[in-house]
Amino acid sequence: MGEAGGVPGAAFDPAESACVIVGVDTYASLTPLPAVRNNLKALKAALTDRTIGGMPKRNCRVVLNPRTITAALRPVEQAVQAARDTLIVYYAGHGFLDSRQEGLYLTLPGTEAGKVHSGIPYTWLRSVLGTRTPPRRRIVILDCCYSGSVIKGMSAGSMAGAMSTASATQQASSRLGEALFAGMDGMEGVSYLLTSTPWNVEALAPEGEEYTAFTGEFLRVLREGIPAPRPVPAEGAADAGPSAGAASPPSGDPAAHLSLEAIYREVRRSLWEKNRPLPQQQSQNGIEKLPFVRNRAVRPVRPAPQAPQGPQGEHGAGGAPPEADDGATEEQTAARAQAVRKGRRRALVSALCVAAVAIPSAWWWQSRGDEPSSGPCSDDVALIGHSDALNGVEYEAAVPVDGLSGLAVAGASRAWALADNPPGRIFDLDLGTSGAAAPAARAVDMRTLHPTGGGRFDGEGLVLEKGGRTVLVASEAGPSIRRFRVSDGVETGRVELPRNLVEWSGPENLEALGASPDGRYLYAGLEAPLFRDGKARGRGLLRIQRFTGTPGGAYVADKQYAYQSAAGLRVSELVALGGDRLLVLETNHAEGQGNAVRVFGADLSRAKDVSGVASLQSEPVDAFAKKWEPVDLVTCPRGGAAAAQPQLNPLLENAEGMALGAAPLSTGPYKGRMPLFLVSDNNNSPHQITRVYALAVRLDRGAD
Incomplete structure (x- = not known):
């Protein structure tokens, strides 16, 4: 002081x-x-x-x-x-x-x-x-x-x-x-x-x-x-x-x-x-x-003598600041002069930023056209491209294609996307690619879902069951897992949840849903911890519930696994790879910084069954799923991407849906890798973008 x-x-x-x-x-x-x-x-x-x-x-x-x-x-x-x-x-x-x-x-x-x-x-x-x-x-x-x-x-x-x-x-x-x-x-x-x-x-x-x-x-x-x-x-x-x-x-x-x-x-x-x-x-x-x-970084210096004021200003003819004659070394004087120049440049930059923000129709930031729009993001993941073609689009000029929070691949270049807006809809998307090229998504069909039993419905996770006749939807409200017919959107049944996922859930619960390739296992992931589980140093102590059953038939609760999210992030989606291995999408939004989008791998095969554990706070680290990180999207090429709000990389958006492609890539520089598609939820906001991503992912590695 x-x-x-x-x-x-x-x-x-x-x-x-x-x-x-x-x-x-x-x-x-x-x-x-x-x-x-x-x-x-x-x-x-x-x-x-x-x-x-x-x-x-x-x-x-x-x-x-x-x-x-x-x-x-x-x-x-x-x-x-x-x-x-x-x-x-x-x-x-x-x-x-x-x-x-x-x-x-x-x-x-x-x-x-x-x-x-x-x-x-x-x-x-x-x-x-x-x-x-x-x-x-x-x-x-x-x-x-x-x-x-x-x-x-x-x-x-x-x-x-x-x-x-x-x-x-x-x-x-x-x-x-x-x-x-x-x-x-x-x-x-x-x-x-x-x-x-x-x-x-x-x-x-x-x-x-x-x-x-x-x-x-x-x-x-x-x-x-x-x-x-x-x-x-x-x-x-x-x-x-x-x-x-x-x-x-x-x-x-x-x-x-x-x-x-x-x-x-x-x-x-x-x-x-x-x-x-x-x-x-x-x-x-x-x-x-x-x-x-x-200021402990500044050592006292002897007072500067009064400089004579010349006709060209209070600092004399040379215009030198008074600091130039206060006993400082040449290095200190040079540093001060540089600071003055930086301050002048700062004023100009600030003014330009204000002007840019004041233009309502302008993007907040857009990458330069000479930057690559595809290429490696990490050793395991490459960005094939992205598409904003769905942003601001209405299906048949009547229904906005937005609020997309779930994604399920239905064919080589087709997918169903789940909208979490009431009453709940699924859009049939032509992705415009099987994964080898950048997507160019468009909505070609739509189904309105018809939940039964009353209460609020907020669909977040989507699984297209084998055969393509029914979909399973994880609803955050409730919570619940419901089955709907694709043909007419009518609810036909539910998957019973374990008591702890219902009685101890908060406002953020069932967010992620995925099925193993053979349909034998269904995995449901929590977005945030149960009240009894909480966090450890900013990391959510979460649960992933595994169910066993058959596509279109009954699923029953099997094992429950402990999963620890990265600090400050929450689980948005998961993809089941088989053998109790998952890809987990973790995201968050920070005001003034934008979105964080990271994909983790998780191996549940050696994790403890915590179905009977009242709180994860006391569980040792080896009770949790083993994790590895294939990619943080902030490291991906940003060329051609635009952002309507501050982002560390303009490519980043509020990604909530994730699905693995139908088959490995057969051509191109990433031949043999699996295509992975992401879709973002724009929250019905003009300041967020509905975006589809196509990535090429190596799946032959696991946790160390």
Whole structure:
């Protein structure tokens, strides 16, 4: 923080300031977060270090694992009464969203999944901070899932169901017009808000790292400082790349200090480079531009002498900045000059970005025409091509071909695609290729599904049964697996689910469905964990249910396997290869970064049958399916691809359907590989694209 006794309104006075650092690392029923304990200890050390924050240790209180709401909020209330200048309140732990106006809930050690009353509404914390009493500045830093929901203009109010997570928030955010909370301003009683994620994104606690992803970078900046302006992604444009802008201390900041704005920019830049959730900030009255902590990367230099002002400006005839004569070395002077040039270029780039976004009809980003549109993505997967021919199309000029969330190959170049929009439809697609060439998909037929038995139906996974007369559909709502006749779309029966998949499922459950090539086995995959299973360091502890039976006949529950998703991702689809081997599509959407699309292989043959296991939290790693990763689509060629929102690779979209081709490729550079088709769900949004992908995949490898 600024010098003690600094000029009011120009810097923080650490002697008159306080901090309350709250965190939960141990839970009775949720995943433990061991990195949080490290966060708390290190953050207090930094804020009370005389070379960084300079706050007296007695003014900074750590609250680890408060058992009750009172135990968590009373220290904040006491600090409000004690601090006269600045109060910093930090929280790290699990966070969740509720459909009511409270939005974000912070958790306690006893918080239970599905029980809103066991958490702390963020609005309660905000009310404790008050508005009419000292301190003059209130800084809130939140490191938890969906923390960006407290930023003004972000809302969870349109979500359905309590404790909504990825799919509900993604559906809301895809409209890019998130409904504001009526009358709710996250800045009430707060001078500055810093959150670890956007409002619809989960925070990360990467396995093997000492701190959580956001706080680790925040601590690094406090400890190391910022030696020189560095590139950052532009606000609201995460794909702008490292050359999009530079973070420099705001005008007027002492060179030896960092502002909250400078810290935020550097943390954001670093997280962007690591493809991790991006922090968000909001402030009042320019507090973010004031000196906050000492910049440990800048050593004091002797004051610059007054330069005579010449007729050509305040820096004299040569126009040199005053830094040129402050005793710095030639290297330092050159670095400063380069920083000035970068700042000028940054202003131009920012203006161009604003202009591009302001044109409603323009794509957000499109790759150059000279970049390849096909080629290797990894050792095991190559991109044959993609097609946006279905985007914005209506079948027979009446029914939009969108919301495609499931895919099943019906022939060499034919497939059925499942739309999750009510009442539920399947479209007969001519893919325009058997896989050797880029697709050129078009809808040639359609069936409307007719579910029976009442209740909501939300089809997500699709299997075309052997013989082509019936399809099986996994419905997220319910949940259920239903059989429909292809000829007229009438429901003819259901597959009975095990009790635990019904009684302990959340709003995100049955998403993926696949059948073995001979139809003997049916596999159903969960998108998100059961309430009892939860997550481990951001990785979903999921279940894949295997059924045995015959195509068109009865299927009965057989074995249940444990599967761990990658951090921050959820299962969208699976393809059964035979021999209890699967391809699993894992995806997610992060506001400001776009989509993540990765395909994993899974070997269930040696995994434990967890049908009778109440919770996967206590299961050892060898109880889970063995995994390998054939491809992350971000590594695929991007030529010719367009994106209607920020993406790390414009090829990426909200892929939800996946199906293996009918036969190996017989020609071309990838002869012998199997074609793999993906389709994206545009969520009925003008800001997302219905896209079909054709990949060539090697299937002769497995888990190490």
